Amino acid sequence: MSSEIAIKVENLSKRYQIYDQPRDRLKQFILPRMRRMVGAPSAQYFREFWALRDVSFEVKRGETVGIIGRNGSGKSTLLQMICGTLNPTYGSLQTKGRIAALLELGSGFNPEFTGRENVFLNAAVLGLSQQEVEACFDDIVAFADIGHFLDQPVKTYSSGMVVRLAFAVQAMINPDIFVVDEALAVGDEKFQRKCFARLEELKSRGTSILFVSHSAASIIELCERSLVLDKGSRLMYGAAPQAVRAYQKLLYAPQAEYEALVREIRAADVDANPTGDSDNQQADATLTDAVEVKDAGAAFDPGLVPDTTTVYPSQGAEIRSIAFRDESGRVVNVLQAGETYHLEMEGVFSKSFAGVFFGIHLRNIQGAVVTGQRYPEEGRYVTNVRAGTEFKLRFAFSMSLIQGAYFAGGGIWSAEEPTCAHRILDAVMFRIAPTEKQKSFGYVDLAASEPTLDLAAV
Known part of the structure; x- marks a missing residue:
């Protein structure tokens, strides 16, 4: 090897x-x-x-x-x-x-032993000598931070204290x-x-x-x-964002489409099929064409088209378009920091629902959710939605993201099964234009004012 x-x-x-x-x-x-x-x-x-x-x-x-x-x-x-x-x-x-593992809560611990005794027992199982354990013991205790419970039997610990001690032992021995x-x-x-x-x-x-x-x-x-x-077999092994999208798409798939989706994901497993063509390597149909962009002007870049758009199966609703618009109503995808924009989501319900809610997400290039919004708020639903009803929803954003490329998507969820009526990941790609003076870093600019500095001679 x-x-x-x-x-x-x-x-x-x-x-x-x-x-x-x-x-x-x-x-x-x-x-x-x-x-x-x-x-x-x-x-x-x-x-x-x-x-x-x-x-x-x-x-x-x-x-x-x-x-x-x-x-x-x-x-x-x-x-x-x-x-x-x-x-x-x-x-x-x-x-x-050396392999260290945190497989189950409290696995490898003797509940009758104290936390201190279990540290030495667990480390010995991992192959550490008494001297090696003593050398890192203080680090383990500091990381676990369970106080005087260290000298109490593990059977008296809460689940949180058990995982604290278990993780500390496994992680602090540098496996x-x-x-x-x-x-x-x-x-x-x-x-x-x-x-x-x-x-x-x-x-x-x-x-x-x-x-x-x-x-x-x-x-x-x-x-x-x-x-x-899936069911004991490998479906895909690849970049984390693509693998997560495939898993989530499978998770919400209707039973009638499940096997076909499994075959599609397996065919897209590039490592397992290094010479084969992958349907998933082709972008799903984007929603840009469904939005009027003739008057977008310089704030719209036609090259900002995501390659990672993932359209979930429709289960009673269909999102027809998602797009950013500025205050004048123009479709835009090059946004200015500090300005206000609206993310519009339009579509239609093909079946009736007792209650639904809408949500949108903004993700970074790595696929992590930077922020999102839900309508209505947590715990509430839009009730008695009838089949054939069209919808148009606007989410307002005060754009505080740092310059760079991002992705937006949205979905509709039901209070009853099937819970995901429709969802689209990475429907829109957009860019935050650079500013003249970039003083923040990360993903979000939370600065309320210019920093102040006081210098005093000692």
Whole structure:
């Protein structure tokens, strides 16, 4: 295995034997042997369930890879095999270096031991000597920040305290491979930010990270690439924003279109089909043509057309156009910082809904949501919407984004199933024009006035 590869997975598969009744397990143990002895045809008293089948991918040293998929798609099974706690049925797996894993809340902890005792126990399981643990013990305690509970039995801890201590042990020993499976969802926002900062630090030191989360924003922000699993099989392994879009599109697909969508995403898996053409590499039909742009003037750049537009299946509604307009009503996509603009969304309902709400998002180039708006507000809905009703909704923005390229999209959600009536990701690409004096950085300019400086001689 190349020195640049930290994890190499080839055709990894895991099969379980499912017995309908306890006695079938005894039958399977005895009867097939007896049938072979008398020359009778063999019989099987269990059903096969493949939790994972023929999954292949590589993770480079220092790379962060997200693993996403619906519940039951095989994510945890894959991680357990990578960590060595589960043996594959067939396939090969190679890892390089020390692996630390946060697979389950409190996994590896003895509930009767104190937090202090569990730190040494857990670190010993990871292969650290007593001296190595003592060298980083103060860092672990400081990161966990659980106070006097460190010397109390773990069984008295809250779920948040358990994950604090578990993450601190795993992350502060500087592993070569770090595996995190949804455990961070338990911590509060302050601790989650602390964890993500530590992950970035580990990543800068060359640690490879496998990160499982249902948070699309976390996957996009943290990961370079992402693996999409479905029913134990690999659907796509590629850039995190594209993988997240494919997963979300699959998540909201009607059952009748699900299998076709699976085939479409699998065909777009460039790593698995390096010479094949991908339908997904072609942009979905953009909405620019549906908007009148004849009078857009210099504020409209026809070259700003997104290649990542993703149109979800229509399930009772259809968004026909999304566009930015300035105060005079012109369609624009080159916006000036500090000006007010309206993002208009137009469409029609093809079925009746008891209640719906609308939402729009603005994303950066990496795909992370910078901001968004909802109508009506959280917890309220537009009620009794009838089939055939057309809609036109305007969201107002005081444009405070820093110069650069961004993407806008929107959707309609129902209070009942199916929850996503229609949605379009990256429907519009727009640019914030540079200003004469750029004093802020990041994504949003929150400066209320010029900075002030007082200098006094000492």
